Amino acid sequence: MHTKNIVFYISLFIVALLVSFGIYDPDNLYVISSYVHKNIIDHFGWGYLVSVFVFLVFSLWLAFSRYGKIKLGKDYEKPQYNYFGWLSMLFAAGMGIGLIFFGVAEPFSHYMNPPAYIQQASGEAARFSMQYSFFHWGLHPWAIYIIMSLAIAYFCFRRDMPFLISSCFYPLIGPRIYGITGYFIDILAVFATVFGIATSLGLGAMQINSGLSEAFGIPDTMQMTLVIIATVTVLFMISSISGLDKGIQILSKTNIIVAIILMMLMLAIGPTSYILNIFTSTVGNYFSSLLDMSLNTHPFEGYRWTKEWTLFYWATWIAWSPFVGLFIASISRGRTIKEFILVTLFVPTVLTFAWFSVFGGSALHLELFQGVEIAGNAVENVSTALFQVFEHYPLSMPLTITAVVLLAVFFITSADSATYVLAMMTSRGDLNPPMSRKLLWGILQSATASILLLSGGVEALKKMVIAAALPFTIVMLFLCLAIMRGLRYEVKYESEESPGEGQ
Amino acid sequence: MFANVLFPLNLKESMGNIHSLARSLKSFDTQRLILLTVLSSDLSGKQAVHAQKKLSAIKEELEEYGFNIEILLRSGHIATEITRAASELDIGFICMTWKKKPFIRYTLMGSHTKDVIRLSDIPIFMFKRSLFSSSDTRLNAVLYATDFEANDHTILPYLNYDGLKANQLIILNVGQRAPDPNAEQTRLRRVHNKLLTLKDKCVESFDQIETVASIGNPKRVILRQARKNGADVIVIGKYTDPSTMQKVMGSTAESIAHRSRVSVLIIPR
Numbered sequence: 001m002h003t004k005n006i007v008f009y010i011s012l013f014i015v016a017l018l019v020s021f022g023i024y025d026p027d028n029l030y031v032i033s034s035y036v037h038k039n040i041i042d043h044f045g046w047g048y049l050v051s052v053f054v055f056l057v058f059s060l061w062l063a064f065s066r067y068g069k070i071k072l073g074k075d076y077e078k079p080q081y082n083y084f085g086w087l088s089m090l091f092a093a094g095m096g097i098g099l100i101f102f103g104v105a106e107p108f109s110h111y112m113n114p115p116a117y118i119q120q121a122s123g124e125a126a127r128f129s130m131q132y133s134f135f136h137w138g139l140h141p142w143a144i145y146i147i148m149s150l151a152i153a154y155f156c157f158r159r160d161m162p163f164l165i166s167s168c169f170y171p172l173i174g175p176r177i178y179g180i181t182g183y184f185i186d187i188l189a190v191f192a193t194v195f196g197i198a199t200s201l202g203l204g205a206m207q208i209n210s211g212l213s214e215a216f217g218i219p220d221t222m223q224m225t226l227v228i229i230a231t232v233t234v235l236f237m238i239s240s241i242s243g244l245d246k247g248i249q250i251l252s253k254t255n256i257i258v259a260i261i262l263m264m265l266m267l268a269i270g271p272t273s274y275i276l277n278i279f280t281s282t283v284g285n286y287f288s289s290l291l292d293m294s295l296n297t298h299p300f301e302g303y304r305w306t307k308e309w310t311l312f313y314w315a316t317w318i319a320w321s322p323f324v325g326l327f328i329a330s331i332s333r334g335r336t337i338k339e340f341i342l343v344t345l346f347v348p349t350v351l352t353f354a355w356f357s358v359f360g361g362s363a364l365h366l367e368l369f370q371g372v373e374i375a376g377n378a379v380e381n382v383s384t385a386l387f388q389v390f391e392h393y394p395l396s397m398p399l400t401i402t403a404v405v406l407l408a409v410f411f412i413t414s415a416d417s418a419t420y421v422l423a424m425m426t427s428r429g430d431l432n433p434p435m436s437r438k439l440l441w442g443i444l445q446s447a448t449a450s451i452l453l454l455s456g457g458v459e460a461l462k463k464m465v466i467a468a469a470l471p472f473t474i475v476m477l478f479l480c481l482a483i484m485r486g487l488r489y490e491v492k493y494e495s496e497e498s499p500g501e502g503q
Numbered sequence: 504m505f506a507n508v509l510f511p512l513n514l515k516e517s518m519g520n521i522h523s524l525a526r527s528l529k530s531f532d533t534q535r536l537i538l539l540t541v542l543s544s545d546l547s548g549k550q551a552v553h554a555q556k557k558l559s560a561i562k563e564e565l566e567e568y569g570f571n572i573e574i575l576l577r578s579g580h581i582a583t584e585i586t587r588a589a590s591e592l593d594i595g596f597i598c599m600t601w602k603k604k605p606f607i608r609y610t611l612m613g614s615h616t617k618d619v620i621r622l623s624d625i626p627i628f629m630f631k632r633s634l635f636s637s638s639d640t641r642l643n644a645v646l647y648a649t650d651f652e653a654n655d656h657t658i659l660p661y662l663n664y665d666g667l668k669a670n671q672l673i674i675l676n677v678g679q680r681a682p683d684p685n686a687e688q689t690r691l692r693r694v695h696n697k698l699l700t701l702k703d704k705c706v707e708s709f710d711q712i713e714t715v716a717s718i719g720n721p722k723r724v725i726l727r728q729a730r731k732n733g734a735d736v737i738v739i740g741k742y743t744d745p746s747t748m749q750k751v752m753g754s755t756a757e758s759i760a761h762r763s764r765v766s767v768l769i770i771p772r
Contacts, residue, residue, distance in 0.1 A: 159683035171682050174718075486682035493681075493690070 007183055008426035008437070011190035012444075018195070018464070019448050023455045030460040037463035040470050041311050046297055048314040051473045053294040056143035058480050059341050062150075067487040068338030072153035072329075079334040081249065083343075086331055088252035091348045093327045093417050094145055096255075096410040097204040099137065099355055100403065105385040106133045107360035108375045110309075111367070115302030121375065126364050130282040133360055135293045136310065137352045138286065141317040142345050144476070148325025149332065150340065151479045154486060157333045162429030165189050165322055165475075171485035172478060185475060188468060189322035190425050194441075195465045196320050197418040198448040204411045205229045205449070207383040211404035214387040226450050232408060233446040236415040240438050248420070251413040258406045262399065263358050269394050270362035271369075278364075279357035286353075315469035318476065326421045330431065363389045415445060504664055505531040507594040511539045511585045511619070513602070514557050520600055521561060524630045525568050527766075528598065531666035536570040537592060538562060541577050541584040551576060582618030589625050596626035601760070620741070620757050620769055626661070629760045629767040642669035645709075646734035648725045648759075649676055651697045654740030654772050659701075661770060662738060663708045672709040673732050674701050677721040691716060722758045729765060738768045 021029050062068065071077060079086065110129030111121060118125050151168040161167035166182035173181055205228045212228075213220040239247035267275055286293075298306045332340050363385075366372040372392055378385035386403055390396040422441040423433035508528060512521075528536065538558050544550045558574045565572055577584045589597050599616055620627055647662055649655055661667060676694050681687040698714035705712055713732070717724045729737050741756040756769045 155682065159686065161683050170684070170687075171680050174680050174687070175684070485679060489679065489681055489686070494686070 005426070007186045007190065007428075010183070011187050011194070011426060014187065014191055015194050015444065015448065019451055022452050022460060026456045026460060030463075033460045033463040033467065036467040040467055041307050041315070044470055044473075045307055045311040048311050048318070048469075048473060049295055049297055051477060052140050052144060052314050052318075054480070055147045055476065056140055056294070059143045059146045059150075059345060062483070062487075063338045063341035063345075066491060068336065068341075070154075070337050070487060070490065071158065071334065072150070072332055072337065072340055073157040073334045077157075077334040079332075081331055084256075085249050085253060086335075087343070087347055088256040089249060089331050089417075090328055090344060091351060092248075092252040092255045092410060092413040093324050094142065094348060095137065095352060096414045097200055097207070097407060099352060100386065100407055100410065101203060101207055101382065102133075102137075103355055103359035103386060104363045104389050105378060105382040106136070107356065108363060108367075108378045108385060109382075111364065112375050112379050113305075115298060115305035117301045121367075123368070126368060127282075127285065129364070130278055130356065130360055131285045131289065132293070132309070133356045134282055134286045134353055136313045137356065138349050139290075139345055140294070140314070142348060144314075144317045144321050145324045145328055146341055146344050147476050147479055147483075148321040149328035149344075150337065151483050152325055152329035153332050153340070154337075154483060156329065156429070158490075159486065163326070163330070163424055163431055164429040165326070165425075167429065168479055168482050171482050171489070186425055188471060188475075189326075190422060192319045192465055192468045192472065193323040193418055193422055193425070194445060194448060195462075196316075196323060197414065197445055198452060199462045199465065201229065201232075201411065201415060201445065201449040202453045203383070204407060204414070205232070205453070207386075208232075208404055208407045208411065210381075210383040211387055211400055211407060214384065214391075214400050222453065225453060229446050229450050229453075232411050232415065233442065235408075236412040236419065237439065237442050239412055239416045240419050240442055241435065248413060248416050251409055251416065255406065255409050255413055258402060258409065259355070262402045262406060263355060265395070265399065265402070266358050266362060266393070270358065271365040274365050274369075275357050275361040278361040279353065282357065283353060312466065315466040318469040318472050319465045321472065321476065322425075323418055323421050326424065327417045330421075330424070359386065359389065362393065366392050415442065418445060504595050504661065505533050505666055507535045507537075507592070508533050509537045509539055509585070509589045509592065509594045509597045511541065511581075511597065511599055512558070512561065513600070514540060514554055516600055516602075518561075518564065520630075521565070523632070524598065524600060525565050525570070527630065528570070529568050531664075534571055535573070535594075536565065537573045537575055537588075537594065538565075539575040539577065539585065539588055541579065541581045543578065543581075545578060551578075581615045582622050585615075585619050586622045586624075589623065594625070596628055597623060598628045598630060600630050614761070617757050617761060620760055621754070624771050626768065626770045627760075629763075629769065631764060631766045642667070642735045644671040644673060644732050644734045645669040645736045645738060646673045646675060646725070646729045646732060647701075647738045648721070648740075649674060649698075649701060650740065651676065651694075652740070652772070654770065655701060657772055658738060658740055658770050659704055661768065662705050665708075667736070667738075667768075668708055669735065670709070671711045671713065671732070672705055673713045673715060673728060673734065674698055674705070675715045675717065675725060675728050677717050677719060677724045680718050721755050722762070725755075725759055726762055729763065734765055736766050736768055737763055738770070741769050741771045 107129040110132055111125045114120060114125040114128050118128055152163065152165060155161045155168045155170065156163045161170060164186055166177045166185045169177050169185065176182065205225045208228050209220050209225045212218040218224060239251055297303060328344065366389065367375045374388050378388050387400050390399040393399070419438050419442040423437040424430060427433040427437055538561060540554050540558055542550055542554060554576055558576070562572045562574055575588060577588065585597065597619065599619065601616060616629070645662070645667060647658065662672065676698060678690065678694060681690040694716045698716060702712045702714055715728060725737065737759060739756050739759055741754055760767045760769060
């Protein structure tokens, strides 16, 4: 085995091993992954909360510090993509399908199943549901992505290191990044990306199927879900072959345009004033309770809820961070640290808040003021929640079709960006990875998603990915240290041309 | 440089240690030795009388080394009084013995010695054990931990001082790795050049000079290198304007003085 391809071969082996396990013994895989997952969440939940809060504070501090002026690239470089293209790709990679999937389902879930200290299906539960939906999809996930992508962009574009997560650790472990430690970090990243994307694609395909079933009466079956995966695979492979500049960028821009159209349409035909009220008051609640939500595990009452939701989300975002971080880094060359952090932190967050207010708000309005009892049903069948809400508003058919199109495009974009990132990670950080590798990872991802859907191993793998978030949290805390070391060295010794190292 | 010395004395200090320190001071060409004891009680009480007697006895014993000895008795906060006396009396450095305290006691009660290191703006010699074996009159090795900042300028005269001459000088720099391999190469080149410049400036005072560039935790690396090279004295600079982190966690110099098994000369910038 050539050492150049060691990450590729070992990753391939691990993916094959786990998929085989998922096919032949999904029950045992579920038992093992549940055990690991449960223990991690039970014992290190507080660690996730503290770490993610540290990432948020560190990002904000970095943006306003003297390091904010440093470019993620050489001083003469300008941003490769304009704001619209950049933001579209950021949003598509960072949230994508998940936001459509949970836009209605999450507020409804919190409304129907709030923590023990809040009465179910009450006004207080509605307020809580919106506030925590904002919290789970707001600043914190983006802070996680920022740490990962900032480190990669800084070390790779400014310091000319290979485009790999392991490169960021040079200030801490030196040439060992080219050895076992470096391989371990990169393989862990490939593992988290493959299974994170596979599970997400599985869920996305199921939701597209539900949407098509609502709109055209197409049967909502496993066979149909597999056909959807196959179709989307062909489409994202075509996009992948066109490369980053054409394929992903065009798809991402399409996503944003379609998403905004869908959102505006819903805002217009839905309870507009109510939605705007929800947006305003929830933004206020969110910011006034930010510190409390960030660090409160509810140890006295409601810890179970925190485990099932907040800790689950934090672990998920961290598990996703290698993929999203590498992708965001690859499109952020030439931006200053300050611009990168502030835009990445606030613009997608505002858009997410608007999304939840529009769709979550419309759904809650049905339940609270129009006497339509759909929350229970939506919580039971999460993939149809959005379409159930559409049914009670005018233009339900165009809304459903637009949502399905949006899902499909998000699906293609996520799979396309994941394929690109996986190919990059397994080609020693080549920013233009070989086509053969992109094709291989593309097919492998879709195959993994299909096989896991068929065998019922999706849940097990999802838990496994979240378990992988624990080592990655530690990796990310060290990334903060590596970023600090790199930036401090640059400002202290390179900008002033002052040699030497101090005690 | 080492002519006038302030020796804050714990009255429980063993005479063996005091003699051992006196021999080292003799080799430094110390002329004037001020024995200082700081009492927590009033200077007119019984304790003061006892202290005066004890100091007079120690003075008598140390006069055999030919020092011009003065006795000073003060009361108040120990570290503050020591540093105040040092600045009032125009002395060259403060010489202190180190008594190892059990961890719990050290953590709970702190250390007057550590406080003196923190407060003092003049050099401190932290005496840990005899510098010379019975037959030697010359130190085996001195380790100088440099950060290439303004400390070098202040410390070089001490390194070249006759009394501190040793067979070997180890000039050590502990830095942090640069962010990428190219920058690291550049950093190493610059560090080596700086070390060679320092070496040139000390070449007449030592038979053998070794330069070491290392990375890692400065406290650990300095102590490891001192052990590895059999150093008798560690010479280290100290920032008089510490960073916030140093204020909270203590400076490298304070930590080295606490953890080292050999004597430490701390020179404030």
